[in-house]
Each structure stands twice: as C-alpha cells, then as structure tokens.
Amino acid sequence: MNRTRAGPAAGRDRPDDRSAHPLTRPAILAAALEIIDRDDIERLSMRRLGSRLGRDPAALYRHAANKAALLDGVTEFVFEQLAVDSTDPDWRHQLRLVARDFRRLAVAHPHAVPLLVTRSLATPLGLRPPGTLRPLEHILVLLTRADFSEGDALRIYRALFGFLYGHVLNEVQEVVDRPEETTDLLRLGLQHLPIGEFPLLRGLASQLATYDGVTELERGLDTLLAGLAATLGPAGARRQDPR
Structure with a gap:
C-alpha cells in the first residue's frame, strides 16, 4: 500500500463541534487517532489535540498524564475494536x-501500525493497557475451549500475531521510490541493485509492485493454520477449515 504523508494545512486543527460536548476519554482518543491518521504519530501533541477539540490542552491531562500515556490510550482504543468470539x-x-x-x-490506520506492533511489544505484559490484552485473553479462551492446552494456546496466539505483525508492516510500508516512472523496476528503485548480485529480486519487480494484501494474508493463513492444526491441534480440533 502506497501512502503519502500529508503536510501542514491551514485550518487543519480548527475545533470541531465536539467542543460543545463533555470531554471524555473516548472522545480524546478518537480525536488523537484522527490526527495520527491524517499526519503521523510525531505530529500528535497535547496542544494540537486541544486545538482539535476546542479545549485548553491543560484539560487533557486529567485523562492522559503525558503524550506517552496518550499513545498507550490510542493503542488500546484501536485494539478494543478487534473482535474475538471466544465461543466460536x-x-x-x-x-x-x-x-x-x-x-x-x-x-x-496505517500511521498507527507502529503503535499496534512495536509499542505493545516494548511494554511488559502486566503494564500494558487492559484493552490491548483482551484479544489475547479471548483467544486463549477460544483455544482452550477447543481442547488445546494453555501452553499450546499461547503458542498459537504468538504464531498468529507474529505473522500478522509482519504482514501489516509489509503491506502499509512505502515501497515506491519514483511513482512517475513507467516500469516497476524503476518505480521501486531496483535499478540501483547490481544485477549480478540480485537477479531474482530484480526479476520480481512486477510482483513486488502489485502486492495484494488480501491475497497474501489468506495464503499465509492457509499455511499457518494448517501447520498449527497438524502440529498442535488435538484430535477433536482437526476439522476442515471452512474459511
């Protein structure tokens, strides 16, 4: 997925109609995520968030002690949108x-992907916001109900999210060097690689330029889930995957 970072724009942080409503933590986190989506994590600040909400930035500190706490909150806000049906x-x-x-x-939320991947992993489990841990807990419940041991359930979770983290980082990263070029080799900047050292990589230019996130996700899941079922799955859990 190619993406272009937005630059500053006049009136960008003009207050919206949320300034007429009570200041709540969900409203603050939603506005913070909007700033991240539009610009990037580095552009988020208490001052800009206060301006966006039409509030004195000092009022925000009652809900987030500092920017680090705000980023933790945004991470939790996004993870809480991840649905897991542990009764399936x-x-x-x-x-x-x-x-x-x-x-x-x-x-x-491509600009928030570093929060979802690296920020969570850099924090000890017990110190992470509870909302970031609920998907883990629900997946453990799902798998232990399917007769996996608790240890195997954790291994499956780690394998799944290790794959997902790598997948989304690949999909949302910027890959185009010169979008105005007419060939994939030049668009990706692969002409800079010596052909004698990287013939296969250069030859994959078209496939690299046409990365299909949906297809690659499904192919990866086919391999991963089949392997997990074969190596860890109890007999009662080895059912055909209906997708």
Whole structure:
C-alpha cells in the first residue's frame, strides 16, 4: 500500500463541534487517532489535540498524564475494536476472522501500525493497557475451549500475531521510490541493485509492485493454520477449515 504523508494545512486543527460536548476519554482518543491518521504519530501533541477539540490542552491531562500515556490510550482504543468470539466452535475459522479484522484496522490506520506492533511489544505484559490484552485473553479462551492446552494456546496466539505483525508492516510500508516512472523496476528503485548480485529480486519487480494484501494474508493463513492444526491441534480440533 502506497501512502503519502500529508503536510501542514491551514485550518487543519480548527475545533470541531465536539467542543460543545463533555470531554471524555473516548472522545480524546478518537480525536488523537484522527490526527495520527491524517499526519503521523510525531505530529500528535497535547496542544494540537486541544486545538482539535476546542479545549485548553491543560484539560487533557486529567485523562492522559503525558503524550506517552496518550499513545498507550490510542493503542488500546484501536485494539478494543478487534473482535474475538471466544465461543466460536471452530477455532480456525475464528482466528481467520480475527486476522482479517486486524488487517482491516491496520489498513484503516496505517500511521498507527507502529503503535499496534512495536509499542505493545516494548511494554511488559502486566503494564500494558487492559484493552490491548483482551484479544489475547479471548483467544486463549477460544483455544482452550477447543481442547488445546494453555501452553499450546499461547503458542498459537504468538504464531498468529507474529505473522500478522509482519504482514501489516509489509503491506502499509512505502515501497515506491519514483511513482512517475513507467516500469516497476524503476518505480521501486531496483535499478540501483547490481544485477549480478540480485537477479531474482530484480526479476520480481512486477510482483513486488502489485502486492495484494488480501491475497497474501489468506495464503499465509492457509499455511499457518494448517501447520498449527497438524502440529498442535488435538484430535477433536482437526476439522476442515471452512474459511
């Protein structure tokens, strides 16, 4: 997915009609995510957020002690939109739905992907916002109900999200060097690579330029879930994946 960073624009942080409503934590986090979506994480500040909400930035500190706490809140705000049905009798089907939902959130909020991937992993589990841990807990419930041991359930979660983190980072990163060029080799800047050292990579220019996130996700899930079922799945859990 190619993306272009937006630059400053006049009137960008003009207050919206939320200034007439009570200041709540969900409203603050939603506005913060809007700024991140539009500009980037580095452009988020208490001053800009206060301007966006039509409030004195000092009022925001009652809901987030500093920018780090605000970013934790945004991470939690996004993760709370990740739906996991722990009562689904088909664990593979449910994990496939979770994976699609996670990709949907990442594509909808590409500038927030570093928060979803690296920020969570850099914080000890017990210190992470509860909302970021609920998908993990619900997936563990889903898998233990499918007769996996608790240890195997955790291994499956780690395998799934390790794959998802890598997938979304690949999909949302900027890959185009010169979009005005007419060939994929030149658009990706692969002409800079010595042909004698990187013949296969240069030869994949068209496939690299036409990355299909949906297709690649499904192919990866086919391999991952089949392998997990074969190596860890109890006999009662080895059912055909209906997708």
